[in-house]
Every structure is written in C-alpha cells, then in structure tokens.
Amino acid sequence: MNAHHFRSGTATKVPFGQRIRDWWNGLSRFHQWAIIIPVVVLVYLMPFLNFFPITTEPGTDFELALFNTARIVLIAIGLNVVVGQAGLLDLGYVGFFAIGAYVAALMTSRDSALYAEYPWLLVVVVGIAVTMVSGVIIGTPTLRLRGDYLAIVTLGFGEIVRLLADNIPALRGNVGFRNLERPPGEWSDGTRIFTQGDGIPWYWLTVTAIIAVLILVGNLERSRVGRAWVAIREDEDAAEIMGVPTFRFKVWAFVIGAAIGGLSGVLYAGQLGFVNNARFDVVTSVLFLAAVILGGSGNKVGVILGAIVIAYTPERFQVVSEYRYLIFGLALIVLMIFRPQGLLGARQRLLARGRQAYKRLVGKPEPVSTESPMKDAGKRTGV
Amino acid sequence: MTTTSGSTPETRHHHHDRDETDQPGGLVGEVARMSAEERAEHEAEVADVVAPDRDIEVEVGETLLEMRDVTLSFGGLVALDSVSFSIRRGEILGLIGPNGAGKTTCFNAMTGVYRPSSGAVLLEGRPLGKLKKSQITRRGIARTFQNIRLFDEMTALENVVVGTDARHRTGVLGALLRLPRHHREEREGVERAMALLEFVGIADRAADKAKNLPYGYQRRLEIARALATEPKLLCLDEPAAGFNPAEKEELMGLIRRIRDDGYTVLLIDHDMKLVMGVTDRLVVLEFGKKIADGRPAEVREDPAVIAAYLGVPDDDVA
Numbered sequence: 001m002n003a004h005h006f007r008s009g010t011a012t013k014v015p016f017g018q019r020i021r022d023w024w025n026g027l028s029r030f031h032q033w034a035i036i037i038p039v040v041v042l043v044y045l046m047p048f049l050n051f052f053p054i055t056t057e058p059g060t061d062f063e064l065a066l067f068n069t070a071r072i073v074l075i076a077i078g079l080n081v082v083v084g085q086a087g088l089l090d091l092g093y094v095g096f097f098a099i100g101a102y103v104a105a106l107m108t109s110r111d112s113a114l115y116a117e118y119p120w121l122l123v124v125v126v127g128i129a130v131t132m133v134s135g136v137i138i139g140t141p142t143l144r145l146r147g148d149y150l151a152i153v154t155l156g157f158g159e160i161v162r163l164l165a166d167n168i169p170a171l172r173g174n175v176g177f178r179n180l181e182r183p184p185g186e187w188s189d190g191t192r193i194f195t196q197g198d199g200i201p202w203y204w205l206t207v208t209a210i211i212a213v214l215i216l217v218g219n220l221e222r223s224r225v226g227r228a229w230v231a232i233r234e235d236e237d238a239a240e241i242m243g244v245p246t247f248r249f250k251v252w253a254f255v256i257g258a259a260i261g262g263l264s265g266v267l268y269a270g271q272l273g274f275v276n277n278a279r280f281d282v283v284t285s286v287l288f289l290a291a292v293i294l295g296g297s298g299n300k301v302g303v304i305l306g307a308i309v310i311a312y313t314p315e316r317f318q319v320v321s322e323y324r325y326l327i328f329g330l331a332l333i334v335l336m337i338f339r340p341q342g343l344l345g346a347r348q349r350l351l352a353r354g355r356q357a358y359k360r361l362v363g364k365p366e367p368v369s370t371e372s373p374m375k376d377a378g379k380r381t382g383v
Numbered sequence: 384m385t386t387t388s389g390s391t392p393e394t395r396h397h398h399h400d401r402d403e404t405d406q407p408g409g410l411v412g413e414v415a416r417m418s419a420e421e422r423a424e425h426e427a428e429v430a431d432v433v434a435p436d437r438d439i440e441v442e443v444g445e446t447l448l449e450m451r452d453v454t455l456s457f458g459g460l461v462a463l464d465s466v467s468f469s470i471r472r473g474e475i476l477g478l479i480g481p482n483g484a485g486k487t488t489c490f491n492a493m494t495g496v497y498r499p500s501s502g503a504v505l506l507e508g509r510p511l512g513k514l515k516k517s518q519i520t521r522r523g524i525a526r527t528f529q530n531i532r533l534f535d536e537m538t539a540l541e542n543v544v545v546g547t548d549a550r551h552r553t554g555v556l557g558a559l560l561r562l563p564r565h566h567r568e569e570r571e572g573v574e575r576a577m578a579l580l581e582f583v584g585i586a587d588r589a590a591d592k593a594k595n596l597p598y599g600y601q602r603r604l605e606i607a608r609a610l611a612t613e614p615k616l617l618c619l620d621e622p623a624a625g626f627n628p629a630e631k632e633e634l635m636g637l638i639r640r641i642r643d644d645g646y647t648v649l650l651i652d653h654d655m656k657l658v659m660g661v662t663d664r665l666v667v668l669e670f671g672k673k674i675a676d677g678r679p680a681e682v683r684e685d686p687a688v689i690a691a692y693l694g695v696p697d698d699d700v701a
Contacts, residue, residue, distance in 0.1 A: 216559055223558030223565055224548045227537075231545050234534035241494060243520035243549025243612050252555050298536075350541045352561075352569040357540060361577055361589040 017344060043207055047200045056315040063199025065315040067271060069308055070206035071264055076291040076307035077213055077300065078260025083289065084298035084346065085226065086253035087233025088143070089151040092158025093288050095138075096131045096258040098280040099161060100265025102171065103127040105275035108181030113170065120183045124266050131262025132255045139254035143247060146236070158285050165277040176276025180269055194270070202271045209267065213260055214300065220256065222352045229253055230348055233298075283325070290328050294335060298346030305343055446508075447472045447647050448524070448616055453492055453502035455485075455671075462488040464671040465502065470616060475638060475648045477662035477679070479655075481691055484668040486651045487529060490618055493649075494526050495519040506615070520549050523615035527605040527622060529651075535594035539585060539604050542593050543576035546611025579607040583637060599630055603637070610641070617641065618649045623657050635661045659683065667691065 024032070047063050049055075056065040075097060082090045106112045107123050118126075142153045165171045182194040183205070193201050220226050228249040231239035240246045269275045287310060295306020310328065314321035335342065351357060358364060417425060448470040455463040463485050470476045478486050491497045493504055495516040503510045506522055514522065525546075534542050551568040558565050580586040583603040588596055593604060602622055609617055619638070623631045631654060638661050642648055652658050658665065658679070665682040667675040669691040675682050682688055 219561055220555065220558050222569075223561075224551050224553045224568065225555055225558045227541065227545050227548060230537060230541075231534050234536055235532050237496075238528065238532040238534070239545070240516045241496070241520060241526060242546055242608060243517050244545065245515075245517045256555070346536060348536075350537060351544060351573055352565070353573050354540070357573045357577060358538075358590045361540070361580070361586050364590060 067199040067202040069311040072311035073307040076303040080303040082257035086229040092154035094285040095158040095161035096261030097265040100262030101269035104269040105177035109177035127266040131258045135255040135258030139251040296342030296344035302344030449505040474663040477658040477665040480668035485671040525609035525614035526618040529620040533593040540589040546608040547572035549612040
C-alpha cells in the first residue's frame, strides 16, 4: 500500500533549527539537565550582568527592565496555551491580566472598600481563582464561535473589562488604587525585600513563577489535555468525532490561559503599587499576541524568545522604544512573508512516555524530521 | 496479505531510501528480522493489544446498529428518504450507490454530524438522539473520512493516542499533577497505539508527522486512529480512494482482519471489486432511498441495482 510517486530522492539541507533540535534530542536526560541547570542559574544571575551591551541603563533601570521582560514572558506562555496550543485566537487577553491586577488592588489597597490585611499569598490565589472564573464566564458563550468571530468577540471582552474599570465607581477609573500591599519579608537590616524601586526580588519571584508554570503547562501538554488542544487546533470537527469533548477542553484552555494572565497581573500590580484603567487597552493585547506570533505560536521556547524581543528591545534601545509599534509591525509583516510559523515553528511533545515509545518503534528517541522532502506530496484530496 | 507490520518489502525499501546507512531500528527492524513463526506469534500478541475487549464469541446476527426510517432533508433537498437497515454484529456491511445517492450523508447521520429530520438511529437498541459527536464515539461508533482528516502536526503515534483518549478520563487536574490515573492511561494509550500502528502496517513511520506520511499511510493511519477509540462499529468512508489494485488488495485483507478481531465494519466504496470481495452484505442507495439489501451475489443480479448503476433505456422506464 505504499505510494511511490512522492519520492524525491534528493537529500535536502537540514535547517539550522532542526540541527539544534536533533542535537538536543540526541542528548541523554542527564546531559540535558547538565545544560538546563546552568542556564537557569544564569537566568537568576541576570541582574548582576548589568554591563554593556546587555544593560538597559541609563535609559531604564536594568533590574526593573528584567522584571518587566519576565512579566511579559509569563504572559506569553499563558497566551500560548490559548493561541498556540488550542489554536483559539484571543485578542482580549489583556482583560485577564487586568482582572488579576484589579483583584490585587481591591484586596490590598487602602483606597478599596474591600481592603483588609490579607496575606499576600492569598491575594495571588484569589487573583488566579477570579480570573479562572472569568475565563469560564467569557469562554462558555464565546467558544461556540470559531476563528475570526472568536477573535472579534474576545476583542470585545478586553474592551469591556477596561470600560468597566472606567465606569464602575468602585473601580476608581483613572484615579486608581494606590499603595498596594507587597509580598512580606525584610532584609537583615530591616528594610522591605519587595519595594517598587528594587527590581531584583520581583524578577526572581517572576522567574520562579515562570519555571513553575512551565512545568505545569508541560505536564498538561504531555497528556490527554494537551493532545486534545492540539487536535482541536488541527481539525476541530475531526477531534470531536474522535471522541474529544472539544468544547470542554476549549474552555479549559481559556481558563488555564486566564490563570496565568491573572498571576502576571497580580505580580505587575504588586511591583508598581498602583493600578488604574490605563495600560489595559487593546494595543497591549495585540503586543502580547505579537510576542507569541513572533516567537512561534505553539512553541514554548519560541514564545519566550518572542516575549524577550517584544519587552527587552524597547528598554534596551531608545529608538526601538519610540517606534516600537512601527518596528514590531514591520517585523511581523516580514516574518509572515518569510517565516509564517514564527522564529521557532510550532513544536509540541504530546506523550508522557513518547521517548521510550519512539525508541522502541523506530529506534530513535524522538520524532524525526519536521521538514521532509515529501512535505506536501502526501496530501491529496480524497475523491 | 501475509504481513501485518511495516516489514513488507516495499516498506523496507523505503527505509533504505531515506537513510542508506541506517538499518531499520527498534521494533520495526526486529520484526523485519523475525522468522515466520516468531512473526506469527508477534502478530497474535499485537492483535491482543489492539482489541483487548473484543467479543468474537458473539454470534453474527444480533443487531448492532439500526437505521429506523431515517429521513434527512436540507431545505427542499431530501438527502435520505425513510432509509431503514440494520448492521449486525461481526459483519462487514457495504453501503453502495451512485454518486450523490446519500452514502456519506448516511454516515453523517450515524455519527451525529447531521441529525435526522425524522426517524432514529439506534445503537444496541438505544437511540443516539441528541448525543454529541464525541459522546457517540464513546458509545462505540468510529469513522474515517473520505477526504483524509488527520491531525497534521502530530506524529502518527500521537494521532492514534488521541483516538485512545476517547476511553480515557484523565482531566486537567489529573494531568497537571500527574496523578496515577494519568500515568496508567498514558502507558495504556501508547501501548495500544503502537500495537495499532503495527496492526495496520505503518509502525515504521510512527515518529513522522501525519502530514509527511505517504498517502497510503495516511489512509491506514485514519483506520488505526478510529480503531483506537475501541468502536463497536467501524465506518470506513471510501478507504480505497486513490489506491492502485495492489493497495486495494492489501486493504481488503486489512478490513477482513479487523472483522476477525471482533469489530463490525461498515464500508462505503465505489470500487465494486473491493466491495463485492470483502463485504458480507450490501445495502444499495439511490437518490436517498434504499433500493436493495442482501448478499453481494444477490444484489449484483438485482434489476433495480443494475438500472441504478448502468441506467435504464428511456423506453423501459415508460
């Protein structure tokens, strides 16, 4: 039953990214950890690499720039669950970010009627819980729509959240909430660890959150849930017919994405110590999305890269900051022409026990070739 | 049809083509090097994993699925007009008819893609009613598609594991925290998926993305994915479309083996040789109506069927 007509017979050049990936996959678990651990340590030590050409000073405080970059990375990872893995185009993601920030404000600012001396960790938990619930509320009616229609409705959702902040008196519009509570803890000399001015603790906290989220999202990816998401992204009708409860898993994608966005919002509000209705506009949503698309929707490493590009370069280069929308817009256009899959193409591991299985079946630990010489030949429309 | 795994001469040839220096590794290579007895034994093992709960004991004849006066109309167009037939457990039923006769519509009515305007579809005596498509799959009807619809960016193995997930119950929390059920289901799903890939004979390309597979492999991958949902009834929508005679022959063997493993098969195809050769019984549709139902040999002689396929001279109609 083999079809012979597609053989090209010519060996194609292996792309650079593919070679890196093959090299990485060829390493044993031990060797992979031997590389990952130093990289993680290096990431934690970033604030001390405050010198040319890495530093963003004198323009921006380097430590705060790092925190802001990490915050966008966290958001991109969350948005990637929705857009990259489940394939649901969400233009209102900033809404979840805003909800997280507002929960923190309402609970910990003395300007709020709901203020009490809550433990900060509780604020994080409540912030995540509220955004998850809002994810269900938004997802349930809208996720019956697909593609462009879904995008437009989510765009509306983002705006609704912002307009609520504008118009509900209790949310204080442009005046906003001041003096938000920060995480507890003091240095040995009695000063607070978490302050507005010092970016390092915030950066470390966010990086830790990113690592935890990456592990949890990775667990989801290599499970029935992650497979359901990718199946929905690839062909929603076929997925449903193969027994995937598509609607339920789409809502879950929304909820997980929302939770991560909410977490990021809580961290942001805490560091800034101030929340008002600015900065939660559509353009911010689009910027988040740009990070995901630029880096490679559906690829965790890719979206981290994309977020770093989107968040770090404007801090580093003044000229990028001034023309950021022009530059990112052009970059996206160019990318869509030459590399529509983003800097790194979609890449997912969907089996918790895939390594062993592939090894047994084909003698290699990982799926081979993403790019194959017979790329399109296999696809023929049925009669 | 003698071999079950990706160890047919052509496949081996393939493998060499792809990488001159590399012998087929892993299980595939192992199977290729096995002796005949070893291979038979291995195949029996594979079959056991493929269909763990198969009920071969059940006599052919008990009704598995019943189409009861199913009518389906789109606006003014009546696609199915009061169609009734039943599929019995353990048989291979062919559904044939000229283009536009309503075969695929019939499939869609069974799998919940369309809801009958009137009439009912009953699986094991229970009406499918308003069940969602995914629920119908879990009740035991699986299908393949006329125009292949695989999950392109997933590997062949992952595609099949999605099918096995129809029987899994790990939820978000279970996956997030990697609870014991998640581990158990992952192991079981991958085991079964690997066995199924071997069963349909494409295990050598398990790690390739579905979009990179050759056409014949994609068709067989669809069958493996559908079988992975542990269906009681497997519906194949033109599985031989675009196949050459040798490939069709091999497919017939595969369909028979699927039935022998305890599945019931509903087959749509245009190719009369294939349909006549492999089915136990035929239902013939024309313009949304059933015009014949019987053994292939009887149906072949049926004047109405001959008229439907060959056309009737105008004077005869008058």
